[in-house]
Amino acid sequence: MVAKKTPLYDEHVKLGGKIVDYAGWFLPVQYEGLVKEHEAVRNEAGMFDVSHMGEIMVKGKDAFRYLQYLLTNDLSKLVDNQVIYTFMCYPDGGVVDDLLVYKYNEEEYLLVVNAANIDKDFKWMIDNKKNFSIIIENVSDQIGEVAIQGPKAEKILQELTDFDLSSIKFFHLKRDVDIAGINCMISRTGYTGEDGFEVYASSDEIVTVWKKVLEVGKKDGLKPAGLGCRDTLRFEASLPLYGHEISREVTPLEGGFKFFVKLDKESDFIGKQALTNQWKNGLTRKLAGFEIIGRGIPREGYEIYKGDKKIGYVTTGYMSPTLKKNIGNALIDVNETELGNEVDVMIRNKPVKAKIISKRFLKK
Amino acid sequence: MKVAKDLYYTNDHEWLKVDGDEAYIGLSDFAQDSLGDIVYVELPEVDDEFDKDDAFSAVESVKAASDVFMPVDGKITEINEDLLDSPELLNEDSYENWIIKIEISDKSQLDDLMSSDEYEKFLDEEV
Numbered sequence: 001m002v003a004k005k006t007p008l009y010d011e012h013v014k015l016g017g018k019i020v021d022y023a024g025w026f027l028p029v030q031y032e033g034l035v036k037e038h039e040a041v042r043n044e045a046g047m048f049d050v051s052h053m054g055e056i057m058v059k060g061k062d063a064f065r066y067l068q069y070l071l072t073n074d075l076s077k078l079v080d081n082q083v084i085y086t087f088m089c090y091p092d093g094g095v096v097d098d099l100l101v102y103k104y105n106e107e108e109y110l111l112v113v114n115a116a117n118i119d120k121d122f123k124w125m126i127d128n129k130k131n132f133s134i135i136i137e138n139v140s141d142q143i144g145e146v147a148i149q150g151p152k153a154e155k156i157l158q159e160l161t162d163f164d165l166s167s168i169k170f171f172h173l174k175r176d177v178d179i180a181g182i183n184c185m186i187s188r189t190g191y192t193g194e195d196g197f198e199v200y201a202s203s204d205e206i207v208t209v210w211k212k213v214l215e216v217g218k219k220d221g222l223k224p225a226g227l228g229c230r231d232t233l234r235f236e237a238s239l240p241l242y243g244h245e246i247s248r249e250v251t252p253l254e255g256g257f258k259f260f261v262k263l264d265k266e267s268d269f270i271g272k273q274a275l276t277n278q279w280k281n282g283l284t285r286k287l288a289g290f291e292i293i294g295r296g297i298p299r300e301g302y303e304i305y306k307g308d309k310k311i312g313y314v315t316t317g318y319m320s321p322t323l324k325k326n327i328g329n330a331l332i333d334v335n336e337t338e339l340g341n342e343v344d345v346m347i348r349n350k351p352v353k354a355k356i357i358s359k360r361f362l363k364k
Numbered sequence: 365m366k367v368a369k370d371l372y373y374t375n376d377h378e379w380l381k382v383d384g385d386e387a388y389i390g391l392s393d394f395a396q397d398s399l400g401d402i403v404y405v406e407l408p409e410v411d412d413e414f415d416k417d418d419a420f421s422a423v424e425s426v427k428a429a430s431d432v433f434m435p436v437d438g439k440i441t442e443i444n445e446d447l448l449d450s451p452e453l454l455n456e457d458s459y460e461n462w463i464i465k466i467e468i469s470d471k472s473q474l475d476d477l478m479s480s481d482e483y484e485k486f487l488d489e490e491v
Binding site: 029030033034035038228232295296297299318319321326348 | 400404406422424425426428429
């Protein structure tokens with residue numbers, strides 16, 4: 001299958017973006033350079049094209065009850081115009097996807113899902129619709145999205161709107177905001193560990209937002225940022241990536257994301273029984289952070305050993321651009337996850353010493 | 365992309381510069397540019413022996429690790445230790461900053477490599 005182009009494809013090419021096929025989409029892995037873009041987001045601001053992300057609307061009088069059944073987090077305390085992070089699980093506790101839920105009102109929610117999982121998620125949602133009185137609509141192709149992230153994100157975006165952006169609190173949204181003459185939905189959310197906004201507009205109009213933000217942001221050091229630094233930024237901020245820290249095989253509890261799985265939620269939800277049992281019986285493996293003490297960079301899939309015994313594998317690893325350390329996440333035997341424990345990471349068939357550290361790498 | 369003259373090149377974008385019975389080996393400008401910001405270089409040890417096409421080093425950017433392969437059979441006589449502390453030298457000038465020096469085991473293997481002109485054409489066609 002040929003990869004698809006987002007509405008911003010031509011802009012990426014014009015900016016010299018190095019285009020790759022990611023999850024079926026042609027997207028820039030970098031423009032000027034991964035590290036420069038990473039640093040721009042940490043110190044000033046960066047803008048990402050995230051139009052590949054999927055958007056699925058759930059509407060109807062049972063929307064709340066349906067989502068409580070479908071998702072692991074508890075939406076009962078969510079107010080209108082609030083956003084929540086959650087998992088959608090299989091009955092065995094494995095993860096269908098991780099996603100954001102935007103609550104417009106009791107009968108209208110927008111789910112923002114991973115690009116690679118759109119079709120799978122949509123089918124899963126339809127298959128589990130049961131008798132709930134709802135309409136599920138995949139509106140991914142109608143919506144374009146950009147993420148403006150970094151300490152200067154608010155200042156830059158504020159130049160393009162009369163709406164007071166400081167009134168949007170973390171994990172809240174505002175609909176019908178005029179940005180550079182375009183009708184947008186804005187949320188104070190992101191995937192970088194920095195302050196910032198995600199801006200949604202129709203796929204025809206997102207290009208205007210992109211161009212205007214680049215134009216006004218330039219003097220404040222805003223750079224277009226590619227997928228390369230999107231991954232290093234989210235990794236440093238301990239945010240999971242589907243297929244790595246959580247997956248079909250790795251439950252949110254094993255990933256260390258129990259906060260987003262409300263086992264005490266009143267309503268039943270798909271996976272509740274299996275996850276409750278897993279928690280009660282005790283985990284056998286768990287995600288841990290580690291730092292390489294010897295020389296070498298850990299990479300996804302590298303095996304972890306304690307002595308002669310294989311205890312797990314690396315889910316994500318990098319030379320962290322912010323911390324300048326070789327660090328990673330690993331899914332390992334729960335008995336080996338104690339802070340300070342020394343393990344070996346197999347780098348090109350050679351054991352390299354590493355020690356377990358907190359996976360909250362970035363301390364703010 | 366810069367292609368330095370009077371060197372031998374491989375399909376994997378290594379270069380080789382003959383120096384008597386020995387040769388310097390490094391990465392082409394195209395290779396360093398494709399990798400992006402290089403943050404780590406793993407080097408072999410002096411006296412290690414490798415066959416043609418064996419991976420003798422790994423060069424890593426933030427994004428990924430790439431093996432570097434032997435253009436011909438040979439024994440390591442020198443390694444460029446500057447790269448251990450300053451891997452970015454490869455981004456700055458990948459022809460000036462060689463990775464290893466070897467003793468060539470079989471000079472006839474040089475015939476299988478590309479000339480600078482051939483490599484330039486290869487880049488045009490392949491990339």
